[in-house]
Amino acid sequence: MKLYDGGKILIGLMVFVGIATFPFYYNIGKVNAKPELKTDTPAIQAWEKQYGKKECVESKEYMRSEHMQLLNNWRDSVVRDMNRQYVSMTSGRKFNMSLQNGCLECHSNKKQFCDQCHNYMAVKPYCFDCHIQPMEKEENKS
Numbered sequence: 001m002k003l004y005d006g007g008k009i010l011i012g013l014m015v016f017v018g019i020a021t022f023p024f025y026y027n028i029g030k031v032n033a034k035p036e037l038k039t040d041t042p043a044i045q046a047w048e049k050q051y052g053k054k055e056c057v058e059s060k061e062y063m064r065s066e067h068m069q070l071l072n073n074w075r076d077s078v079v080r081d082m083n084r085q086y087v088s089m090t091s092g093r094k095f096n097m098s099l100q101n102g103c104l105e106c107h108s109n110k111k112q113f114c115d116q117c118h119n120y121m122a123v124k125p126y127c128f129d130c131h132i133q134p135m136e137k138e139e140n141k142s
């Protein structure tokens, strides 16, 4: 009899604690999660090995605010002028002006990188209606 009641109380307590902390745990993983932008793909790691540091086409700050415009310019350059080579203003290095074979070669984790930030900012680029996404994929689906 005593044991039985004790068990009931214990279960009641566990349920209470579970309910009380549920929103807390829930928030950690989801609702307010800021995107964590990983730049540790195989291509970026190979680049870092070769050049000694991680680099984007231009500086991180520039990319953060100007990548949409940069992509527009790349498209115009390729489609109108048939020029596929971009020379970085930051490093002087040459890049293939391509969504798939440029940006997404390094950022092959598109879902976790591009998409996550776009979702967070509520932006929805329509580019991938036509452009093929990297074969990423299943392994990165979390």
Ligand code: HEC
Pocket (backbone or CB within 6 Å): 071, 072, 074, 075, 078, 079, 097, 098, 099, 100, 101, 125, 126, 127, 128, 129, 130, 131
């Ligand atoms: C209606 C289909 C379509 C949509 C939508 C589209 N593109 Fe394109 N894009 C093309 C085609 C076709 C080419 C020419 C492919 C080539 O010559 O390699 C191209 C070429 C490009 C290129 C240069 C070549 C390459 O390999 O990437 C860039 C950069 C580009 N588009 C960016 C964008 C961006 C950014 C968006 C979204 C804002 C976008 N495109 C949306 C069809 C599309």
Ligand code: HEC
Pocket (backbone or CB within 6 Å): 037, 039, 043, 044, 047, 054, 055, 056, 057, 060, 063, 064, 067, 070, 071, 095, 102, 103, 104, 106, 107
């Ligand atoms: C050579 C590999 C490489 C290529 C190509 C590349 N990136 Fe990056 N990108 C990186 C690395 C590495 C970083 C992180 C840089 C840092 O931490 O300083 C980065 C950072 C960024 C950021 C800023 C992320 C943040 O933390 O705010 C954006 C946005 C971005 N890249 C978009 C693009 C787009 C769009 C393209 C194509 C036009 C592109 N990248 C091409 C390697 C690359």
Ligand code: HEC
Pocket (backbone or CB within 6 Å): 037, 064, 067, 068, 071, 103, 104, 107, 110, 113, 114, 115, 117, 118, 121, 123, 124, 125, 126, 127
């Ligand atoms: C740090 C956050 C962040 C990352 C990472 C990021 N973007 Fe964006 N992107 C944005 C924001 C914010 C906008 C909307 C900017 C605006 O409307 O002025 C945007 C807009 C765009 C647009 C223009 C969409 C349109 O309809 O005009 C394209 C194309 C684009 N991003 C491609 C990419 C690609 C490709 C990657 C990955 C290689 C990437 N972005 C990574 C934040 C990000």
